[in-house]
Amino acid sequence: xxxxxxxxxxxxxxxxxxxxxxxxxxxxxxxxxxxxxxxxxxxxxxxxxxxxxxxxxxxxxxxxxxxxxxxxxxxxxxxxxxxxxxxxxxxxxxxxxxxxxxxxxxxxxxxxxxxxxxxxxxxxxxxxxxxxxxxxxxxxxxxxxxxxxxxxxxxxxxxxxxxxxxxxxxxxxxxxxxxxxxxxxxxxxxxxxxxxxxxxxxxxxxxxxxxxxxxxxxxxxxxxxxxxxxxxxxxxxxxxxxxxxxxxxxxxxxxxxxxxxxxxxxxxxxxxxxxxxxxxxxxxxxxxxxxxxxxxxxxxxxxxxxxxxxxxxxxxxxxxxxxxxxxxxxxxxxxxxxxxxxxxxxxxxxxxxxxxxxxxxxxxxxxxxxxxxxxxxxxxxxxxxxxxxxxxxxxxxxxxxxxxxxxxxxxxxxxxxxxxxxxxxxxxxxxxxxxxxxxxxxxxxxxxx
Amino acid sequence: xxxxxxxxxxxxxxxxxxxxxxxxxxxxxxxxxxxxxxxxxxxxxxxxxxxxxxxxxxxxxxxxxxxxxxxxxxxxxxxxxxxxxxxxxxxxxxxxxxxxxxxxxxxxxxxxxxxxxxxxxxxxxxxxxxxxxxxxxxxxxxxxxxxxxxxxxxxxxxxxxxxxxxxxxxxxxxxxxxxxxxxxxxxxxxxxxxxxxxxxxxxxxxxxxxxxxxxxxxxxxxxxxxxxxxxxxxxxxxxxxxxxxxxxxxxxxxxxxxxxxxxxxxxxxxxxxxxxxxxxxxxxxxxxxxxxxxxxxxxxxxxxxxxxxxxxxxxxxxxxxxxxxxxxxxxxxxxxxxxxxxxxxxxxxxxxxxxxxxxxxxxxxxxxxxxxxxxxxxxxxxxxxxxxxxxxxxxxxxxxxxxxxxxxxxxxxxxxxxxxxxxxxxxxxxxxxxxxxxxxxxxxxxxxxxxxxxxxxxxxxxxxxxxxxxxxxxxxxxxxxxxxxxxxxxxxxxxxxxxxxxxxxxxxxxxxxxxxxxxxxxxxxxxxxx
Numbered sequence: 001x002x003x004x005x006x007x008x009x010x011x012x013x014x015x016x017x018x019x020x021x022x023x024x025x026x027x028x029x030x031x032x033x034x035x036x037x038x039x040x041x042x043x044x045x046x047x048x049x050x051x052x053x054x055x056x057x058x059x060x061x062x063x064x065x066x067x068x069x070x071x072x073x074x075x076x077x078x079x080x081x082x083x084x085x086x087x088x089x090x091x092x093x094x095x096x097x098x099x100x101x102x103x104x105x106x107x108x109x110x111x112x113x114x115x116x117x118x119x120x121x122x123x124x125x126x127x128x129x130x131x132x133x134x135x136x137x138x139x140x141x142x143x144x145x146x147x148x149x150x151x152x153x154x155x156x157x158x159x160x161x162x163x164x165x166x167x168x169x170x171x172x173x174x175x176x177x178x179x180x181x182x183x184x185x186x187x188x189x190x191x192x193x194x195x196x197x198x199x200x201x202x203x204x205x206x207x208x209x210x211x212x213x214x215x216x217x218x219x220x221x222x223x224x225x226x227x228x229x230x231x232x233x234x235x236x237x238x239x240x241x242x243x244x245x246x247x248x249x250x251x252x253x254x255x256x257x258x259x260x261x262x263x264x265x266x267x268x269x270x271x272x273x274x275x276x277x278x279x280x281x282x283x284x285x286x287x288x289x290x291x292x293x294x295x296x297x298x299x300x301x302x303x304x305x306x307x308x309x310x311x312x313x314x315x316x317x318x319x320x321x322x323x324x325x326x327x328x329x330x331x332x333x334x335x336x337x338x339x340x341x342x343x344x345x346x347x348x349x350x351x352x353x354x355x356x357x358x359x360x361x362x363x364x365x366x367x368x369x370x371x372x373x374x375x376x377x378x379x380x381x382x383x384x385x386x387x388x389x390x391x392x393x394x395x396x397x398x399x400x401x402x403x404x405x406x407x408x409x410x411x412x413x414x415x416x417x418x419x420x421x422x423x424x425x426x427x428x429x430x431x432x433x434x435x436x437x438x439x440x441x442x443x444x445x446x447x448x449x
Numbered sequence: 450x451x452x453x454x455x456x457x458x459x460x461x462x463x464x465x466x467x468x469x470x471x472x473x474x475x476x477x478x479x480x481x482x483x484x485x486x487x488x489x490x491x492x493x494x495x496x497x498x499x500x501x502x503x504x505x506x507x508x509x510x511x512x513x514x515x516x517x518x519x520x521x522x523x524x525x526x527x528x529x530x531x532x533x534x535x536x537x538x539x540x541x542x543x544x545x546x547x548x549x550x551x552x553x554x555x556x557x558x559x560x561x562x563x564x565x566x567x568x569x570x571x572x573x574x575x576x577x578x579x580x581x582x583x584x585x586x587x588x589x590x591x592x593x594x595x596x597x598x599x600x601x602x603x604x605x606x607x608x609x610x611x612x613x614x615x616x617x618x619x620x621x622x623x624x625x626x627x628x629x630x631x632x633x634x635x636x637x638x639x640x641x642x643x644x645x646x647x648x649x650x651x652x653x654x655x656x657x658x659x660x661x662x663x664x665x666x667x668x669x670x671x672x673x674x675x676x677x678x679x680x681x682x683x684x685x686x687x688x689x690x691x692x693x694x695x696x697x698x699x700x701x702x703x704x705x706x707x708x709x710x711x712x713x714x715x716x717x718x719x720x721x722x723x724x725x726x727x728x729x730x731x732x733x734x735x736x737x738x739x740x741x742x743x744x745x746x747x748x749x750x751x752x753x754x755x756x757x758x759x760x761x762x763x764x765x766x767x768x769x770x771x772x773x774x775x776x777x778x779x780x781x782x783x784x785x786x787x788x789x790x791x792x793x794x795x796x797x798x799x800x801x802x803x804x805x806x807x808x809x810x811x812x813x814x815x816x817x818x819x820x821x822x823x824x825x826x827x828x829x830x831x832x833x834x835x836x837x838x839x840x841x842x843x844x845x846x847x848x849x850x851x852x853x854x855x856x857x858x859x860x861x862x863x864x865x866x867x868x869x870x871x872x873x874x875x876x877x878x879x880x881x882x883x884x885x886x887x888x889x890x891x892x893x894x895x896x897x898x899x900x901x902x903x904x905x906x907x908x909x910x911x912x913x914x915x916x917x918x919x920x921x922x923x924x925x926x927x928x929x930x931x932x933x934x935x936x937x938x939x940x941x942x943x944x945x946x947x948x949x950x951x952x953x954x955x956x957x958x959x960x961x962x963x964x965x966x967x968x969x970x971x972x973x974x975x976x977x978x979x
Contacts, residue, residue: 001834003558003751005918006841014844014919018851018864023840026847026864027731029700034736039832043598046831049560056825060569062584064577073574076812083497085525087566090755093543094536097557100757102549103896104957105887105950109539110756113532116486119967123520129966135610135759138812146655166812169776173808177624177657217512248514261812271585272575272813273610274759286964292757297960300945300953309960315613315651316901320660325651328611332755339532342486345522348495354502361505379510400578408576415797430499 001046066269070404070436072363074383074427075213075413076137076164076239077272078264080352081431082340086266089339090332100292100331104307105299110331111306114294117338124244124341124349125236125258126251127280132292132308133329133337134277137239137261141167141207142174143279143290143324144259148205148233149180150323151288156181156202160195161188162212164239165413171207180204187417189376189385192218196226203232205257210247211240213413214425215360215380217247224254233257233285241265241278242429243381245346245353250280257281266340267333276333287313290324352430356382359428359437366441367426372448376423383427385410389448392424402443404436480951483534486521487968495522538951539756540895546917546925548849550868550898550910551646551696553726553748558829561751561822570821575813579782579791585817586790590779592824593763596744599835601735602765606774608815612723613648615743615762616690618775620656621807622741622766623688623717625773629805636715640679640689642671644697644902649690649721658687665904669697669861669870671707683714692721693737694728696902697861698846698868698910708738717741717770725749726914727843727867730835740767746816750823761819776809841915842867845922849911852926856933860905867914873907877939882907885929885936887954890947892928 006014015022027035047055066079073079090096094109101107101114114132121130134140145157157175159168159182172182185194195206206227210218224234236250238260250258262276263269281289287310295309315322344352360382367373367386377384388395392409399406407426414420428437475482523531540547547554565571573582593605606622609615620639627633639658641649643665650660663679666672671691680686689711693701701707711718720734720742726749728734734742746752746761754760766774777792780799792814793799830838843866850859850869858874873882886896886909898910913922935943947953 001830001837003556003829004834004837004841004915005921006844006915007919010919011841011844014848018844018847020847020864023844026840026843026866027700027728028864029702030728030732031705031737033705034732036731036733039836040599040730040733041832043595043832044828046834047828049829052560052825052828053564055828056564056588056821057567057569059584059588060564060567062587063569063573064581065568065572066574067568067572069581071574073576075576077574077576079572079574083525085529089529089532089536091562092533092536094539094541095532095756096562096753097542097554098539098756099547099549099552099554099754099895103540103886103890104955105947105952106538106540106890106895107756108951109535109537112483112485112535112538115966115968119485119487120520122967124518126516132757135614136812139610139614139810164812166809169809170811173621173775173810174655176808177621177655179657217509219512244514245518246509246514247512252515268571268818269574270571271573271582271817273811273816274761274818276759286966293964293966295960296965297956299955303952305952305955307955307957307960309957309964309966312961315647317647318651319647320650320654322647322651322654325613325617325648325655326611327613327646327648328758328760330759331757332753333759335532335756339528341520342523342528342531343496343525344520345491345493345495346518346520347493348497348499348522349518349520351495351499351502352497355499357507357509358502358505361508364508365505379512380508384508396578397580400581405574405577405581412576412794415795 064405070439072407072426072428072440073405075408075425076166076261077269078240078427078429079269079431080242080264080429082266082268083343086336086340090336095335096332101308104305108305111294113335113338115296115306117334118294120338120341121278121280124249125280126249127258128283129286130280131289132294133334134279134291135330136273136275136277137259138167138170140259140277140279141237142170144235144257145171145175145205145207147257147288147290148235151285152204152233154202154204155179156204158183158195158198158203158206159185160208161185161191162214162216163207163209163237164213167237187414189214190216190378192220193222195223199227199230199232201230203230205233205235207235207237209237211243211381214385215377215383217379217381219248220253235259240382242353242356245349246357247381256285262337266336274330274333276330276337288323291326292329355430359432360384363426363428363437366437370441370445370448382429383425385423385425387423390422392422395424395447398447399443404440404443406440480537481534483531485968486523486531489521491521491523492519496524496528545893546913546921547895548897548911548913549895550912551723552898553912553914554754555751555914556916557751557753558826561825564825565818565821570817579789583790588824589820590790592820595827596763596765599729599733600742600765601733603768604766604771604774606764606766608775608810609743609762609764610811610816611758611760612743612745612762613652614810615764616648616652616721617655618764618810619719619741619743620652622770622773623719624656625805625807626717626770627687636685636687638685639687642691644695644904645690645692646696646721646723653690669699670701671703673703676707676710680710680714686714686716688717688719690719690721692723694724694866698865698870699861700866704737723748724867727839729839730832731839740770746819746823751826752819752822759816759819761816772804773807775807777814838915845913845915845917848922849913849926853929856930868910868912870905871909872905875933876936880936880939880943882909884943884946885909885932887946888932888943889929890950894925894928
């Protein structure tokens with residue numbers, strides 16, 4: 001067995017040092033009924049490296065990848081280019097095969113990158129402080145709702161009708177368990193500002209998204225003002241981190257907590273995970289934050305170094321009184337994010353955002369030229385909703401036959417909204433070529449007929 | 450070609466009088482000084498080449514960011530050097546033994562990395578049409594099948610993103626089951642051993658339960674008398690959260706009886722599967738009477754820890770809890786001619802079904818990147834190899850316990866499972882667990898888990914895993930034996946360790962007192978002064 005270094009002779013020698021007859025001696029505490037006669041039944045024995053590789057490669061080959069099709073799917077996960085050096089850096093043994101930096105003397109590599117990551121996220125979101133990441137944007141959104149309830153000592157959360165429905169569901173799940181009331185505003189393409197009217201004296205926070213699930217970009221400053229007037233918090237959500245190179249970031253709109261998905265920067269699509277949740281807030285709320293935090297300090301020689309800090313918020317100290325049960329962050333995905341961001345810089349990020357926006361405008365221009373197609377999103381960054389004169393499901397299936405993965409049908413996200421059953425949300429990024437756009441437009445024209 | 454040594458000294462000069470400590474650059478040979486990325490002058494630059502925009506009319510409607518993002522952009526050579534230099538300040542499994550108890554730092558096979566990067570897995574989107582991702586769905590199904598057979602459980606929820614998230618999934622399923630029984634308002638009490646990992650009580654609280662602590666007996670197992678006394682009233686019992694093998698590295702001898710007591714009380718049994726690696730392939734948790742258990746793919750099935758995640762915590766459920774697994778649920782859709790593996794995201798997607806999911810735990814269906822790695826690992830081992838994995842892990846831990854029990858104080862009598870636990874009783878006055886841990890750093894090892902579990906004074910929890918050779922174990926034991934002897938003698942030098950790490954001990958108190966969580970530009974006058 002290629003991963004097991006002990007030889008039969010080693011095992012015998014070790015048993016004799018221990019004073020045991022066989023390894024069975026170590027399992028004497030296992031109840032009689034649970035003892036197996038040999039190995040677990042109905043499962044195959046070990047395979048060679050090339051057998052495993054062959055099997056998995058065959059499964060992988062059955063899937064249509066974003067790179068070998070004209071690809072327009074977004075809604076919370078985005079196909080962006082990841083520089084080769086980023087994937088190289090995250091495969092460095094010293095980053096890949098290390099643990100949470102509990103021993104800072106021998107983990108400054110991880111800790112310094114986390115400190116740089118937190119600085120980058122704070123700047124990107126225009127917030128005071130950021131944590132060392134959450135599992136993903138959706139779980140971060142749920143944690144933000146709980147944090148707002150802790151900070152305000154209120155038990156009501158209001159979600160916009162443009163919040164990613166999966167984020168809304170995760171938030172409902174975590175709030176429900178703590179007896180927090182969740183108010184969901186009606187689904188709407190351009191209704192984020194309705195949050196301002198919904199906030200009342202019992203509200204812990206309002207959660208709005210820009211760009212929202214339909215791609216609509218909104219200046220949410222009015223929502224923040226309305227929330228603050230009622231001493232509630234404003235949680236500003238984004239699912240496309242690249243957008244923040246161009247659209248108003250949470251901090252500029254008066255957000256108390258910013259939470260979003262960081263997958264777009266440095267991380268592959270990975271069929272839904274692992275991703276990296278970005279989480280930032282105002283200085284005032286810092287001690288209410290969930291998750292790991294990295295902070296600056298000095299060592300015994302007075303040299304600058306970094307450590308995990310404010311751990312008195314956390315489960316290993318506070319146990320059932322902790323701000324969250326979270327233990328793991330999204331370590332390696334933060335490294336992918338921060339190393340890609342280090343290459344981009346503010347200048348590169350803005351250029352990247354501009355290209356994304358332009359590609360989406362090009363796509364919208366093309367689709368709009370098709371008779372019967374109507375663009376629904378009034379202001380967008382790199383994705384938008386549009387109506388087709390046939391069912392969105394059929395349109396996407398037929399597009400797939402022509403190697404166009406055309407987007408997400410809204411009925412998959414909002415099955416309870418029959419009026420939206422012929423609406424598609426399509427996304428373009430820097431990876432979208434002019435040929436991809438032409439193929440999409442020509443194919444859809446042909447399908448609609 | 451032979452090396453030309455003419456005129457060049459080929460042996461070090463005798464230079465005892467020369468001190469080599471301080472350098473001009475701040476570097477120490479291979480250990481390069483590396484500032485923060487913000488301490489560069491590349492604030493206006495970028496290290497990526499992007500195509501030019503064409504000037505297509507914007508559709509942002511004037512809603513734009515006021516202040517541009519101010520972050521430096523490093524060229525590729527600068528960036529690569531930055532991260533490689535930083536990497537050299539990290540300890541890693543690939544460098545040596547990383548015996549963090551309960552964390553299971555085993556070798557991460559590189560085949561797993563290669564497979565996870567196949568475009569067919571890494572470059573597909575969670576919302577693509579199902580027809581275009583059947584291979585990915587099949588892979589998840591295969592992994593599910595392995596996990597169910599290895600645990601002998603009824604169903605598995607794949608979406609939890611980490612161990613604590615899996616705990617959350619299991620406890621929420623229990624809550625949902627109680628709701629279905631109409632008892633969620635009365636059954637709030639969850640029993641949690643004092644030795645439990647902090648995530649257990651934190652999770653229970655996050656699910657709205659009240660934590661009731663149970664003690665450990667002299668053998669390091671659940672104190673059955675205490676448990677029975679906590680079950681004198683049963684109508685408020687939601688369940689128990691119990692780690693098995695437990696955090697003391699011991700198998701809970703009375704686990705079947707515990708399961709029966711909890712079930713008789715009307716509660717459910719959540720098993721924390723953090724230590725499944727000690728029994729995988731040899732014992733099936735389903736045979737022990739549990740109702741839910743998360744499996745840390747990053748522990749038992751070797752997906753890399755990556756400096757603190759990403760993890761993955763699929764959660765297996767008993768028949769009693771299966772109907773409450775979270776969305777999305779994998780189903781077969783035959784409505785379009787062929788059988789497609791698809792995900793049901795809502796009740797509408799499952800007409801006629803009586804499932805009552807707890808809701809959704811995360812945006813998509815889980816950590817695919819970890820699923821691929823775990824399946825590659827599982828297939829590489831097979832049922833025969835996984836059994837060997839557990840046995841070797843337990844053998845290695847017992848070997849360490851046997852070799853060190855003469856100089857250190859084992860916390861409990863008898864054999865251990867996959868980790869050896871010692872208390873600080875053997876140390877001289879003034880020497881603490883942390884001093885022993887930090888001294889291991891100088892010996893080239895990552896410290897063991899320290900001060901956990903809380904039920905053992907100055908706990909030192911050592912988990913070697915199955916991927917250490919006997920030679921490496923011997924070197925480790927030699928080193929720790931030497932340190933333990935110094936600790937027993939009260940050698941004050943231990944207090945200053947580590948001496949040869951990239952940094953000396955760091956001041957955590959200062960970090961917490963006035964937290965500095967990001968870099969800020971120095972004030973202009975301060976810059977002028979420097």
